[in-house]
Amino acid sequence: MKPILKPFAAALSIAALVAASSAPADDWPNRPLTMVIGFAAGGSTDIQGRVLANVMEDYLGQPVNVVNQPGAGSAVAYTRLANNRDQGRTFLYGGITALTFTPIITRVGYEIDDFEFLATLAVGQNSIVAASGQPFSTFEELVEYGRDNRLTYAQQTALDEAIMRRIAAAEGMNVAIIPTGGGGGMAPLVLGGEVDFAYSGGTHAQYTDGGEMIVMAFMGPERSPFYPEVPTLIELGYDLVMEDYRVIAVPAGIPDRARERLVAAAEQASRSERFRRVTEDNTNFPVVFYDQEETEAAIRRIRAANEAVLGD
């Protein structure tokens, strides 16, 4: 470098330093973000996630690209997220069963501590449902009926099956449990009268309005706002809960600035009319905002509860 240019170069580099350090704090993110969905396109998580990405994009001022990483009920997506080094530019929107349930029954390559859970945005609607027009219409009547008659129950996960086995054992009911492989497989079995009652994660919503299905018990800790007259399992006298949250997860230890901005974007999304409409009206998940501390505590609590239920 010629000597005469040196002062210029120094000035330039100082200017660059100043510019870098005094950059507006709202600078993050300065590159597009990636939202990972642990399911194939078209499911309830995907529908909610795509609208959420849209809302967050408006707030953060950078595109949020949605990437589907299907496999093993999001376990594949969590495995990849645990190894992600994008400093918060890649985050996951999805359920928590891959953390609270899957690791109990099989070996996975991640643990709860590998992640931070920045917020909960929606609460799942696990319920016990049946077709209308049966000899029973409440859970008490179902239990009474099941003491004298063989009942068939359509499960979707090992967890809801374990819960139903506990209830059946406690009440002396005769219940045969069959697999369905998901809500799409449950509906025809219930509507066609092949099974007497079933677990549903939310698929029932489109049949309860028309009166084809009834909800007999809600599996969350509190009653569902959509079916306020339906009791929870706890109210019915069983100390059993099956909860699902839709959360935003990032690899543990992302920069503080990224965390702040993502939390702010999530909180703003929970108040957004667009996100609320798609989540509540179309997928029947109530929209909430639980902060990071609350979400992480809930995940550990649910994990412990599931271990207790599946323990035997």
Place this chain on the structure above:
Amino acid sequence: MDFTVLGGAIGEALTLQSFIGIGGGVLLGYMIGVIPGLSRSVAIAIAIPMTFYMSPYIAISFLIGLSKGTAAGSAVSAILLNAPGEASSAATALDGYPLAKSGKPKTALQVGLLASVFGDILATVILIFVAIPFARVALMFGPYEMAAILAFALVFIAGLSGGSLFKGLAAGGLGVLLATIGLDQQTGLPRLTFGVTELMDGLPLIAVAIGTLALSEMFVQSERLRLQRGTMSVKLEHRPDDRLRWPELRRLLPTMLRGTGIGTAVGALPGLGPSVGSFMSWGLAQKLSKTPERFGKGAPEGIAASESADNAVIPAALIPLFGLGIPGNVSAALLIGAFAIHGITVGPLLLRDDPEFLYSIFAGMILASLILLVIGWYGLRLFAQVTRVPPHVVIPVVIFFCLSGMLLQGYGTFGLIVLMAFAVIGYLMKKFGYSFVTFIVAFIITPMLELNLRQSIILSGGDWSVLLGRPIALVFIACTLVALLVLAWRTVRGAVGPAPAGD
């Protein structure tokens, strides 16, 4: 049916916007279908975000047009390159490729297109006028009936491949074995995953299908290219008789009608899917033909049977969707998501609450079929030119599409490994005369068969007499037994049936 509502619905279907939207969907779908490696459900999944900014009617018609386009387009690569982009077009390749190779690529493409559009329109009409009021019939098909139908489909389709019974059993057995990999559907415990998280959902069907069907064919053809230059794929000579004539088309009509019937029935039963439809249709056409020996050697009836059923499945899969709110297959399940994004809950209530919307979608579907006819007709002239491109260009391009298509699904490196592994397996099967059709059909059917069989056994409590109250299941069990006996008889006699599956 309320005719003012109908009029309004048709009015909406015929706006310029809807022409552009639906036409765009059909064109895009057609191109995706032509490219091996990109499948129907991927096309819909990728296109759903594109519909965010369309009106609900155009969005849904766009997506349905897209699936119709892919079903018709996938016949093109099956016929010209013997590289079906989806398992459902593999049956089309059985006759399409030999016919094209014999110097009639245009005829083959024309038969494929016309059968597609025929099955499409007829099934849509059935959907509109017959099926929705009778959608509840599908609920009569419980686990017992589904298990019996699936068992029949497995035996019937496996029996089509002919050749050695033992090689057939080996190929089918491999399909069954590999299909059991993944989490058990009831207990959630892993089977044969060897601790690999990616295997917990089983081997991805799309990677297995593209590897075995399309990519392996590129290996076969590159080997042939090395041995004898210049005889790859199809030589398009301008033979004056390479044109579909009316008398010939008229002879194909009964086959297309039957294919549409099978496709509609298969589509209306949740779970079965287009591959079962196209193979069943192809098999039935062969069994009923006076000259079954022509099948697998370039019989136009084979193309017509397979393509009409493949396309009829698409509107038919909407029968349980609109009638009961239950998706008939993966693409229909994706459509539920698309509906939901636009604030519409699909199901029986749609007809009651918003009939105008529903009818405008039906009008859009018919429009999509007609646009498909036009695009396909002019498109096939263009695509027929592919056969003039030298093989050393075509092969790498197809391989590139297979690999990049796989990456698009989001399975990452794991998807590529599975794809390559099954390309090798498919190559070896073709090389040593094991039926890859039997293999892939077993792989597709096994998970459904297992689930329904387990449901039936638990529901019945192991009591066989339940079947006496299930006449539909009994009929299919009887058919399965007959098909098994015929297969055994054929082997004992040492007679070798037509062998379309080999090369």
